[in-house]
Amino acid sequence: MKNLLLASTSTIYGSAFLEYLMPELSILFAGVQNVTFVPYARPGGITEQEYTRKTAEAFAAIGIKVIGLDHQKDPKSALRDAEAIFTGGGNTFLLVKRLYELGLMSVLKEVLASGTPYLGTSAGTNICGQTMSTTNDMPIVPIPHHEVLQQIPFNINPHYTEPEQNSQHMGESRETRIREYLTQNSTAVIGLREGSWLRVIGPDISLQGSGHAAVFKKNKPTFYVAPGQDLNTLI
Amino acid sequence: MKNLLLASTSTIYGSAFLEYLMPELSILFAGVQNVTFVPYARPGGITEQEYTRKTAEAFAAIGIKVIGLDHQKDPKSALRDAEAIFTGGGNTFLLVKRLYELGLMSVLKEVLASGTPYLGTSAGTNICGQTMSTTNDMPIVPIPHHEVLQQIPFNINPHYTEPEQNSQHMGESRETRIREYLTQNSTAVIGLREGSWLRVIGPDISLQGSGHAAVFKKNKPTFYVAPGQDLNTLI
Numbered sequence: 001m002k003n004l005l006l007a008s009t010s011t012i013y014g015s016a017f018l019e020y021l022m023p024e025l026s027i028l029f030a031g032v033q034n035v036t037f038v039p040y041a042r043p044g045g046i047t048e049q050e051y052t053r054k055t056a057e058a059f060a061a062i063g064i065k066v067i068g069l070d071h072q073k074d075p076k077s078a079l080r081d082a083e084a085i086f087t088g089g090g091n092t093f094l095l096v097k098r099l100y101e102l103g104l105m106s107v108l109k110e111v112l113a114s115g116t117p118y119l120g121t122s123a124g125t126n127i128c129g130q131t132m133s134t135t136n137d138m139p140i141v142p143i144p145h146h147e148v149l150q151q152i153p154f155n156i157n158p159h160y161t162e163p164e165q166n167s168q169h170m171g172e173s174r175e176t177r178i179r180e181y182l183t184q185n186s187t188a189v190i191g192l193r194e195g196s197w198l199r200v201i202g203p204d205i206s207l208q209g210s211g212h213a214a215v216f217k218k219n220k221p222t223f224y225v226a227p228g229q230d231l232n233t234l235i
Numbered sequence: 236m237k238n239l240l241l242a243s244t245s246t247i248y249g250s251a252f253l254e255y256l257m258p259e260l261s262i263l264f265a266g267v268q269n270v271t272f273v274p275y276a277r278p279g280g281i282t283e284q285e286y287t288r289k290t291a292e293a294f295a296a297i298g299i300k301v302i303g304l305d306h307q308k309d310p311k312s313a314l315r316d317a318e319a320i321f322t323g324g325g326n327t328f329l330l331v332k333r334l335y336e337l338g339l340m341s342v343l344k345e346v347l348a349s350g351t352p353y354l355g356t357s358a359g360t361n362i363c364g365q366t367m368s369t370t371n372d373m374p375i376v377p378i379p380h381h382e383v384l385q386q387i388p389f390n391i392n393p394h395y396t397e398p399e400q401n402s403q404h405m406g407e408s409r410e411t412r413i414r415e416y417l418t419q420n421s422t423a424v425i426g427l428r429e430g431s432w433l434r435v436i437g438p439d440i441s442l443q444g445s446g447h448a449a450v451f452k453k454n455k456p457t458f459y460v461a462p463g464q465d466l467n468t469l470i
Contacts, residue, residue, distance in 0.1 A: 013403035045418035168248035
């Protein structure tokens with residue numbers, strides 16, 4: 001039975017890495033001694049090793065050991081044997097490229113379907129959608145496919161936000177970008193704000209945390225769902 | 236001899252579409268009666284036809300007729316025969332996908348090298364770099380290659396901006412994204428602010444308009460160039 005926590009961000013303003021999620025992680029990872037970490041998204045260009053170290057420090061607070069895939073000779077087996085998995089944020093293109101070139105996309109799909117508890121933040125959440133096509137990230141490397149783990153029946157836009165008030169910047173708003181996506185695709189998109197997450201338990205998907213999520217469907221007006229609300233029936 | 240005007244944006248705050256560029260366009264398009272328009276980027280998801288109409292209205296002000304590629308049965312010949320070309324902004328992925336699937340990328344390369352005057356704005360500017368990998372746009376469709384027209388020896392990040400003051404948003408800054416790009420690539424990147432453009436005449440590339448451009452090179456600190464400055468020697 002699927003057991004996923006898909007967060008918009010690892011870090012909320014004024015708080016440490018993963019800090020706001022710790023109460024939830026104690027539940028998601030109850031009984032877990034080791035979390036296998038997927039460090040490939042490399043936020044800000046830090047190395048995979050640095051990313052694993054940073055993550056290990058955060059998990060030490062709840063008594064969980066972190067096993068970075070960067071340290072594994074056989075990352076496929078490491079994922080198959082994982083007690084629990086965390087894919088951190090950073091650059092979605094880099095993450096997807098590495099998952100495909102190491103043959104890990106299909107392995108991750110398998111183990112999530114079989115019930116391995118999974119935490120995703122930002123890029124690690126985006127890859128649980130149907131495609132990665134609603135990422136905010138810069139396409140710094142080519143990727144072989146846009147299809148990703150397809151654990152939920154829609155796409156995610158992490159770090160969802162409305163335009164800054166009084167901005168004179170003429171770049172597209174997030175909503176405009178997602179509407180451009182929907183001229184070319186029919187998969188619905190959930191704009192997930194920082195501080196909120198999706199909890200997926202078996203077939204049930206609910207919005208948790210703070211802030212309403214924006215839901216974008218082709219040829220329909222945007223609507224908003226409140227924390228606690230079930231998303232299964234909305235899509 | 237190359238003759239390109241590569242603008243960060245089509246529209247600056249408080250001004251109409253292309254308005255701030257009109258004095259420059261009278262020079263770039265001096266003696267030109269018809270501009271062939273590449274409408275494939277479709278900003279905000281508008282149709283190619285709507286985009287061509289909008290562009291035709293703007294060019295009517297300087298007595299130039301617009302020929303949209305959306306109206307051409309043979310867009311390859313239309314580009315080869317063009318007196319001048321304008322590629323408008325919108326979604327870079329959509330633009331690049333269409334250029335490749337219609338076989339127009341190589342034709343555009345040819346005609347720009349042979350001296351057809353060219354205006355690019357935003358996505359239309361980005362595609363004159365080495366790759367499109369430093370676009371800000373959402374990857375709403377897969378593309379076959381990241382390589383684009385390679386008219387200048389670096390990449391462009393259009394709509395370049397620093398983070399909003401006092402923002403509590405945790406998404407990456409533009410500089411962070413470009414630095415992530417440089418962990419995977421060695422092509423330099425010019426962050427081109429709204430209101431500024433590159434003027435390319437033969438082998439000469441200079442920054443014009445308002446605002447300093449940010450220059451990002453692998454393993455070097457970011458530096459800034461002033462309007463009027465030559466960019467050839469900087470890369």
